Amino acid sequence: MAAELKQAIIQEIRNAQAGRIPFRRYMELALYHPRWGYYTGNRKKLGPEGDFYTSPFVGEVFGRTWGRFLRRFWGQAPFVLVEAGAGDGRLTEQILREWIREGLSPKEVVSYLLDVSPDHRAQQQQRLHEFCGIVHWVDSWDQIPPGGCTCIISNELLDAFPFHRVRRRKGCFQEIYVTLTPDQEGFAEIEGPLSTPELARYIKEMDVHLTEGQETEINLEAKQWVRDATEWWEQGLLITVDYGGLSHELTAPHRLQGTWRCYENHRLHTDVYQNPGEADITADVNFTALERWGHQLGLRRWVYQSQSRFLQEAGILDWVQPVTSADPFHPDHKRNRAIRQLIAPGGMGDAFQVMIQTKGLSLPPWP
Numbered sequence: 001m002a003a004e005l006k007q008a009i010i011q012e013i014r015n016a017q018a019g020r021i022p023f024r025r026y027m028e029l030a031l032y033h034p035r036w037g038y039y040t041g042n043r044k045k046l047g048p049e050g051d052f053y054t055s056p057f058v059g060e061v062f063g064r065t066w067g068r069f070l071r072r073f074w075g076q077a078p079f080v081l082v083e084a085g086a087g088d089g090r091l092t093e094q095i096l097r098e099w100i101r102e103g104l105s106p107k108e109v110v111s112y113l114l115d116v117s118p119d120h121r122a123q124q125q126q127r128l129h130e131f132c133g134i135v136h137w138v139d140s141w142d143q144i145p146p147g148g149c150t151c152i153i154s155n156e157l158l159d160a161f162p163f164h165r166v167r168r169r170k171g172c173f174q175e176i177y178v179t180l181t182p183d184q185e186g187f188a189e190i191e192g193p194l195s196t197p198e199l200a201r202y203i204k205e206m207d208v209h210l211t212e213g214q215e216t217e218i219n220l221e222a223k224q225w226v227r228d229a230t231e232w233w234e235q236g237l238l239i240t241v242d243y244g245g246l247s248h249e250l251t252a253p254h255r256l257q258g259t260w261r262c263y264e265n266h267r268l269h270t271d272v273y274q275n276p277g278e279a280d281i282t283a284d285v286n287f288t289a290l291e292r293w294g295h296q297l298g299l300r301r302w303v304y305q306s307q308s309r310f311l312q313e314a315g316i317l318d319w320v321q322p323v324t325s326a327d328p329f330h331p332d333h334k335r336n337r338a339i340r341q342l343i344a345p346g347g348m349g350d351a352f353q354v355m356i357q358t359k360g361l362s363l364p365p366w367p
């Protein structure tokens with residue numbers, strides 16, 4: 001698979017003007033090529049046999065906490081839960097099960113999943129088959145009927161969007177392109193002018209400052225995504241959970257190479273040209289940009305805090321159990337360990353941020 005994809009990318013570079021493509025396009029092919037892309041192919045991506053773990057894999061207490069938190073938005077209007085980029089569907093499952101435990105009829109909610117990966121959709125359908133009639137799959141936002149209180153939630157989705165890489169050279173911004181090595185069989189990086197005026201606009205709007213030779217990522221796809229995800233409903237929430245930070249944090253001088261990295265078989269590396277299609281490529285999400293773009297679309301930031309703080313304020317510690325069993329695999333031990341992992345300082349709890357933007361809702365300050 002990697003060999004076929006590599007040849008397809010080589011061909012595209014050969015055909016491209018000036019024999020180069022923006023890194024963004026290379027990443028798009030590596031992750032989303034219709035036949036051999038990382039997300040479009042069947043490679044096991046999540047969990048122990050995959051490339052990385054996400055919070056819903058750490059323990060069901062993650063989704064239970066979200067389920068309890070979201071409960072407060074059920075009211076007169078029907079509640080519409082949409083999970084975008086849902087992996088194997090376990091976050092939606094954890095949320096629905098928590099609602100059922102609280103005595104709510106799942107019929108009171110309608111839930112949608114939207115994911116580009118046919119492989120992940122199949123896993124979601126298998127996992128959620130008992131919620132048939134409540135859970136629906138869509139290929140695009142316009143397939144979701146508007147109305148009610150809409151909640152769009154994504155965990156580790158925006159970091160997977162193809163991003164541009166820009167670098168400061170002699171006081172100016174240059175873009176990083178991918179070209180071929182002299183033997184035409186490998187990939188090499190080369191700098192060139194910005195491939196779209198949108199990049200210059202972003203640099204100005206986000207007030208991006210880099211030191212000489214420093215690079216950063218620009219995720220323009222996220223801007224369009226926020227628009228598409230929110231322009232069709234009038235009342236609700238956009239919840240984004242991802243690793244990242246504020247614009248000035250992501251471009252701080254110590255981040256000389258930006259924040260991008262690859263995950264492959266639970267190994268973190270930067271050999272991005274080694275096996276295209278076999279590794280996830282990702283970068284920190286710029287939450288300043290997300291807030292600004294949302295604001296332009298009528299969204300108001302309600303919550304922005306680390307996952308650790310958010311989960312604690314949403315009550316995750318209520319599930320901590322005093323344990324009497326010596327068996328380390330006892331469910332109480334496992335749940336306590338999961339909670340610790342989700343909120344531990346210096347780990348997932350700090351690396352991940354939670355941003356909640358609202359539209360048409362008047363809410364007291366959180367928490």
Ligand SMILES: C[S@@+](CC[C@H](N)C(=O)[O-])C[C@H]1O[C@@H](n2cnc3c(N)ncnc32)[C@H](O)[C@@H]1O
Pocket residue numbers: 039046054055056057084085086087088091114115116117120154155156157160161
């Ligand atoms: C890193 S995984 C996270 C999965 C899940 N949210 C979790 O926490 O376990 C990213 C997910 O987003 C999906 N995805 C990637 N790009 C997407 C896009 N542009 N639109 C919708 N889904 C996408 C992938 O197929 C995958 O299911």
